[in-house]
Amino acid sequence: xxIAIVLYDRFTALDAVGPYQVLxxxxxxxxxxxxxxxxRVSDEERCLHLSxxxxxxxxxxxxIVVVPGGPGQHDQMDxxxxxxxxxxxxxxxxxxxSVCTGSLILGAAGLLTGRRATSHWLAxxxxxxxxxxxxxxxxxxDGKYVTAAGVSSGIDMALTLAARIAGDETAQAIQxxxxxxxxxxxxxxxxxxxxxxxxxxxxxxxxFHAAGSA
Amino acid sequence: xxIAIVLYDRFTALDAVGPYQVLxxxxxxxxxxxxxxxxRVSDEERCLHLSxxxxxxxxxxxxIVVVPGGPGQHDQMDxxxxxxxxxxxxxxxxxxxSVCTGSLILGAAGLLTGRRATSHWLAxxxxxxxxxxxxxxxxxxDGKYVTAAGVSSGIDMALTLAARIAGDETAQAIQxxxxxxxxxxxxxxxxxxxxxxxxxxxxxxxxFHAAGSA
Numbered sequence: 001x002x003i004a005i006v007l008y009d010r011f012t013a014l015d016a017v018g019p020y021q022v023l024x025x026x027x028x029x030x031x032x033x034x035x036x037x038x039x040r041v042s043d044e045e046r047c048l049h050l051s052x053x054x055x056x057x058x059x060x061x062x063x064i065v066v067v068p069g070g071p072g073q074h075d076q077m078d079x080x081x082x083x084x085x086x087x088x089x090x091x092x093x094x095x096x097x098s099v100c101t102g103s104l105i106l107g108a109a110g111l112l113t114g115r116r117a118t119s120h121w122l123a124x125x126x127x128x129x130x131x132x133x134x135x136x137x138x139x140x141x142d143g144k145y146v147t148a149a150g151v152s153s154g155i156d157m158a159l160t161l162a163a164r165i166a167g168d169e170t171a172q173a174i175q176x177x178x179x180x181x182x183x184x185x186x187x188x189x190x191x192x193x194x195x196x197x198x199x200x201x202x203x204x205x206x207x208f209h210a211a212g213s214a
Numbered sequence: 215x216x217i218a219i220v221l222y223d224r225f226t227a228l229d230a231v232g233p234y235q236v237l238x239x240x241x242x243x244x245x246x247x248x249x250x251x252x253x254r255v256s257d258e259e260r261c262l263h264l265s266x267x268x269x270x271x272x273x274x275x276x277x278i279v280v281v282p283g284g285p286g287q288h289d290q291m292d293x294x295x296x297x298x299x300x301x302x303x304x305x306x307x308x309x310x311x312s313v314c315t316g317s318l319i320l321g322a323a324g325l326l327t328g329r330r331a332t333s334h335w336l337a338x339x340x341x342x343x344x345x346x347x348x349x350x351x352x353x354x355x356d357g358k359y360v361t362a363a364g365v366s367s368g369i370d371m372a373l374t375l376a377a378r379i380a381g382d383e384t385a386q387a388i389q390x391x392x393x394x395x396x397x398x399x400x401x402x403x404x405x406x407x408x409x410x411x412x413x414x415x416x417x418x419x420x421x422f423h424a425a426g427s428a
Contacts, residue, residue, distance in 0.1 A: 014235035014392065017262070021228035021365065024259050031261050040265060045238050047245050048231070049265035051254060100393075121393060138397045150393025151235065152369065160399045172402035173412050178228065179314075179335060179364025181403030182396035183352045185374045188386035189395030198387050 001165070003031045004054075004062035004089070006102075007041040008082070010072025013048045014151050015099040019066050022158035025174045026166050034059045036081050044071045056085040061092045064161075068154070069100025069120060074207065076105050083109040095161060097146040099154035106147070107132050115142040120150035121191045122206045152189075155180065215379075217245045218268075218276035218303070220316075221255040222296070224286025227262045228365050229313040233280050236372035239388045240380050248273045250295050258285045270299040275306045278375075282368070283314025283334060288421065290319050297323040309375060311360040313368035320361070321346050329356040334364035335405045336420045366403075369394065 003023050005016050016033075024031045035041050035052035042049050065086065076082055086109045090096050098106050103119040106112050107130025117132040117140055118124065124134040138149045139157045148157035159180070163171035188194040217237050219230050230247075238245045249255050249266035256263050279300065290296055300323045304310050312320050317333040320326050321344025331346040331354055332338070338348040352363045353371045362371035373394070377385035402408040 012235070013231050017227050017231040020262060021226070024261060031259070033262065045245070047238060048234060048247065049267070051263035051265070053263070138395065149395075150391070152392045152394040152396065155366065156397050156399065163399060168400070169409070169412060172400050172408060173416065175398060175400055175402045176405065176408045176412060176416060177364075178366045179403055180366040180396075180398055181352065181363075181407075182366065182394075182398065183370050184389060184394055184396065185370065185377060186382070186386050186389055188389045189393055191390065193395075194386060194390040195383070198383060198390060202387065202390060 001026070001028045001030065001064070002059070002062045003029055003064040003066065004034050004059045005031060005066045006056070006068070006082070007033055007035040007050060007052045008072050008076050009042060010044045010046070010070055011041065011068045012070035012100060012151055013043045013050070015068030015070060015102065015154055016050070016066070018152060018154035019097070019099060019158035021178060022155060022162055022174055023064070023066070025177065026162050026170065032059055056081065060088065062089055063093060064095045065089055065093055065097065067098040067102035067105050069098070069102040069104070073101040073104055077108045086111060093144065095144050095146055097148070097157065097161065099148045099157065100150050103127055103132065103147040104130055106145070112145060115145050116140050117142065117145065117147040118149050119147065122202065122208050126208045215240070215242045215244065215278065216273070216276045217243055217278040217280065218248050218273045219245060219280045220270070220282070220296070221247055221249040221264060221266045222286050222290050223256060224258045224260070224284055225255065225282045226284035226314060226365055227257045227264070229282030229284060229316065229368055230264070230280070232366060232368035233311070233313060233372035235392060236369060236376055236388055237278070237280070239391065240376050240384065246273055270295065274302065276303055277307060278309045279303055279307055279311060281312040281316035281319050283312070283316040283318070283365070287315040287318055291322045300325060307358065309358050309360055311362070311371065311375065313362045313371065314364050317341055317346065317361040318344055320359070326359060329359050330354050331356065331359065331361040332363050333361065336416065336422050340422045
């Protein structure tokens, strides 16, 4: 079972590494980090550098695709090599997935048209402009298309997917292995429950704000 | 505020990247991934490769040290360059921290003697053999020494630390930014609440089992 995690300049590291840490533990999983060109790919802070061991062209038939989000998503919205690869790979995948604004890339490639999907809370409106039906849930399944909300939600998405692939016991063992018994210090991880002034300040600063999406 | 995240062969990726995603958003943070030698460092699966931009020797005075865990921890327990660096760096840090079995390395370097500390649930007993007072909590503060339980707990640790450094509002904004509103599919992330047969099977397979630590 080949799992291709797509990297591009200025991706968000946890979007990719959260699902990686879970899915790499599914029996039979072979994960490959792939980018348009193989080599070092820098995250949004240009501080963390992950190695893409393969070019997308070298991974034509993955069983699972994971597309992370991040500020660099903005530069991946035009038709081109990544979209071509996503559409071709999607014809053979068992699961096509995204985390955070990765769903905007899937949408721009035409893969979410008419499908229920989610994204980072600031990007949900924008997701609707790319043909998807935006849903404010943490993990959204629509057939084989699985989208997760912002950044850390990729862990929940991957555990849910691990259960679909390998069963409840395997997913529970993975969860216990990574000791995923979250105890956030605040109930501030959702715009509905975070202090309103903090959420509003983030909306005002958001690159999606001008589009009225959040 | 310089934050040194220590890498070594066969570290666990999420141990490093969870805290990174949080702490890199603290105002004034400058994160550097550092290893005994600069260059590419491979994770436990030898599938994910992160770039250590600096050698430890090039980062003599970090304000914060983060030591991840992972299967490779076992090879970092002897006195040597990493322990020397940890002891020297610790003399100047504001915070010395670890995730998962990273606390065993801090302990072996002599930095947790008599201190309350935690580790991956399978390694708590082993932690006691390195001079610490093991505590089965998710995040443990003892003065400037901050240790987190297994893998995913580094996110909770880093958010708690972000609040100490920069205040509640900043930490809440970071939590909302990474949409950390966890919804695990099972209540299986703790050995007390996971199915007993799953926890027992993991104990039996654990590399700490022979030492009777879990």
